[in-house]
Amino acid sequence: MFSEIEIKAMVLNRLLKENKIDSSSLVFNEMSLARKTRRVDLGYMTGREIVAIEIKSEKDTLARLPGQLDVYSKYFDRVILVVASKFVFDVLAAVRPEVEVWEVSRNSISTVRRGRKISTLKKEDYLDLMTKREVSLLARMLGIPIEGVPMFDLRQSVFQALPKISKEKVKDVVADGFNKRFGMPSRRFLSKVFPEKIVSDRDVPLLSPYAMLRGC
Secondary structure (H helix, E strand, O other): OOOHHHHHHHHHHHHHHOOOOOOOOEEEEEEEEOOOOEEEEEEEEEOOEEEEEEEEOOOOOOOOHHHHHHHHHHHOOEEEEEEEHHHHHHHHHHOOOOOEEEEEEOOEEEEEEOOOOOOOOOHHHHHHHOOHHHHHHHHHHOOOOOOOOOHHHHHHHHHHHHHHOOHHHHHHHHHHHHHHHHHHHHHHHHHHHOOOOOOOOOOHHHHOOOHHHHOO
């Protein structure tokens, strides 16, 4: 029986081996979403593609999975679901076909079902992923005054002006925000594991923003 951190290490090893992440990628761990009611176990951004990874170990249940996948599918280009063998039948019958399914068994991870790029992403939903900094940056791009404007009102003004800007440019602002928030732990992690392309359980905590304070 593998723990979640052991499965994360296995997933990261596979991503490195398959060149899905490289030295320029951004890797993130435990990202909060939807007003912190959901949390992505693991994810990465390579180029302009952002991928969310949800893990269900032997100790987990599938009770929250439908809601989790609904949220991830609003924001991420791809979603990968990594599950213990006992969950494979249930998830294949229940989750949308865009979601890729990997099975953890013994000491390996195998692909049970290939996923697809999610084509229904909306630029309006990207606003949910933005902090005050990114909303302000997008407002400037749209020519919206920001001085002295409460954040709620600024978000509303930006939302109403979104038809003036492409989804790609809005996504670029999201990506910039991700780099600001997760860039340092991601670089620390990749500088440690990329030369040998091997991830151990002890490397995963390096992805935490608080790793230096914990002495990782």
